[in-house]
Amino acid sequence: MLKESDKNFRQVNKTIILSLKLKAAMSRTTDEKEVEHFKNWISVWWPEDRPNGLQLMNNVRIPFIKDAIASIERLGNKESIEGINILDVGCGGGILTEALAQLGAKVVGIDLSVEILNEAKRHLESKSVELKQNITYKVESIESHQERNSEKYDVVVSSEVIEHIDSDSIEHFIQSCVDVVRPGGSVIFTTVNKTFRAWWNLVVGAEYWSKRIPKGTHHYGKFVPPSVLIGYLERSGCTVVSSRGFAFDFNVTRCDFTADLDYFYAVFAVKRE
């Protein structure tokens, strides 16, 4: 029989080992304040009253990603993304992950927050067996994932994540994302442009005025101009193929493509062979 003090000792050891493992899964692109911020807002991922911004964004993200994949000739049936291996980096509560998996893609979603991935798993719980079979969630940084999964995926997607990473680390983050894609595969980022319009709508409008997004979620200094993202992609061995802007309507009831890249935008690049 274990004494109470032995049990406590084992429990403390277990906790230390778990936090060391989590620390190892983190990386130089990890801003722990950001991870902490997101995990305090678990209820915003899958609201019951009305769709949130990320859910509305699927209206543009899914067609953009589908078109990008379809334009890569080698992937067979151009109408379908069925069976395509996708890595969703910074998958959060699984809003994009689930939508891609619903179309038949095999999606691995990685994020740094245990709590957020638990929410993603909780949401997936009630879904069909087929959908569950198409999704794997892992608490892991892209750098640690990359060590064992070099050139493994057809497609890497990272949506609304790089604006939460320190500017100094973004290039390294992007390089790691490119490393896990096979040559000829697709790399897709969506993010926020560094403009007055983006700051006004997202920080002033959504965080302070309508309070649709928790305060402190976005920081102007971290927003990424398209020229910077495109430069990093080209330097990491990709050729940028297309980009499109998108924005919400005034009441945030829908999200549509725009003629410019002034606010949100998506970039699609192909890894050179």
Ligand SMILES: C[S@@+](CC[C@H](N)C(=O)[O-])C[C@H]1O[C@@H](n2cnc3c(N)ncnc32)[C@H](O)[C@@H]1O
């Ligand atoms: C705005 S959410 C986007 C979630 C998801 N991609 C979507 O569009 O529905 C940002 C997510 O990025 C994650 N994140 C922040 N920094 C990260 C990093 N360095 N590596 C991976 N994920 C990160 C956060 O934990 C959070 O879940």
